[in-house]
Amino acid sequence: MIRSAVAKEKKTTVPILVVLPECFNSPYGVKFFDKYAETIPDGYTSKALFGIAKELGIYLVAGSFPERDVQKPKTLYNTCTVWNPKGELITKHRKVHLFDVDIPNAITFKESDGFTPGNQFTIVDVGPARIGIGICYDIQFEEFARIYRNEGCNLLIYPASFSLTTGPLSWELYQRSRANDTQSFVTMVSNARDYANEYVAWGHTMLVNPWGQVVKSLKEDEGFIATDVDFTICDQVREQIPVIHQRRTDLYDIVVKVPIK
Numbered sequence: 001m002i003r004s005a006v007a008k009e010k011k012t013t014v015p016i017l018v019v020l021p022e023c024f025n026s027p028y029g030v031k032f033f034d035k036y037a038e039t040i041p042d043g044y045t046s047k048a049l050f051g052i053a054k055e056l057g058i059y060l061v062a063g064s065f066p067e068r069d070v071q072k073p074k075t076l077y078n079t080c081t082v083w084n085p086k087g088e089l090i091t092k093h094r095k096v097h098l099f100d101v102d103i104p105n106a107i108t109f110k111e112s113d114g115f116t117p118g119n120q121f122t123i124v125d126v127g128p129a130r131i132g133i134g135i136c137y138d139i140q141f142e143e144f145a146r147i148y149r150n151e152g153c154n155l156l157i158y159p160a161s162f163s164l165t166t167g168p169l170s171w172e173l174y175q176r177s178r179a180n181d182t183q184s185f186v187t188m189v190s191n192a193r194d195y196a197n198e199y200v201a202w203g204h205t206m207l208v209n210p211w212g213q214v215v216k217s218l219k220e221d222e223g224f225i226a227t228d229v230d231f232t233i234c235d236q237v238r239e240q241i242p243v244i245h246q247r248r249t250d251l252y253d254i255v256v257k258v259p260i261k
């Protein structure tokens with residue numbers, strides 16, 4: 001839950017943003033995706049999210065759930081929907097990088113056997129926050145986060161469900177790296193750990209600041225983080241260490257190949 005200290009100081013309405021984890025209405029496993037998939041926005045889960053956002057008057061970055069394509073019902077996406085306080089669907093992000101990995105004696109997962117990848121960047125403005133959205137494995141791709149930074153984002157949100165193999169190695173590392181690379185706040189919001197599931201999530205929901213410091217984090221159990229976020233910290237870091245203006249784009253660059261909405 002994120003509030004703006006700036007808005008509070010100015011005594012304007014304080015936007016409240018709630019973030020849910022990846023695949024929050026379905027087990028995370030290829031064999032489950034088709035069973036749990038719903039069309040957006042007329043499926044059961046969309047209607048519930050619409051109702052909650054409206055009733056509580058919040059912005060809701062609703063983790064993700066399996067989306068069934070309306071035109072091509074066999075096509076499924078891992079999709080994050082974003083709702084405003086009126087209960088309107090303001091945007092959705094389809095996971096761009098699917099979790100296809102093979103680590104011997106640890107984990108083999110082929111998300112692309114169930115989902116089709118999305119093909120776009122997703123940016124949403126909420127009060128002083130310009131939010132770039134990714135889903136879980138999307139965080140491993142630094143160029144993806146860099147594009148959000150170049151587009152002026154100051155908060156990167158990744159609903160997530162890291163594995164028990166990669167979680168201890170890189171869950172915190174990726175968030176601190178992306179926060180440091182982009183001088184932004186970064187959060188990954190995870191499902192709690194549940195050993196009854198075939199895929200056991202790492203947990204450890206976390207918020208990292210633009211200095212790359214962990215602001216708050218949970219352990220593996222169910223829980224939530226509630227905190228104010230002061231985006232002036234972002235401005236300070238960017239002013240004091242102005243790397244964005246010091247890049248040598250005469251030597252290298254990052255190219256976007258799709259229109260950014």
Ligand SMILES: NC(=O)CCC(=O)C(=O)O
Nearest residue numbers: 099136137161162163166
């Ligand atoms: N749900 C996912 O995308 C898992 C990503 C993961 O565990 C990773 O290491 O990345």
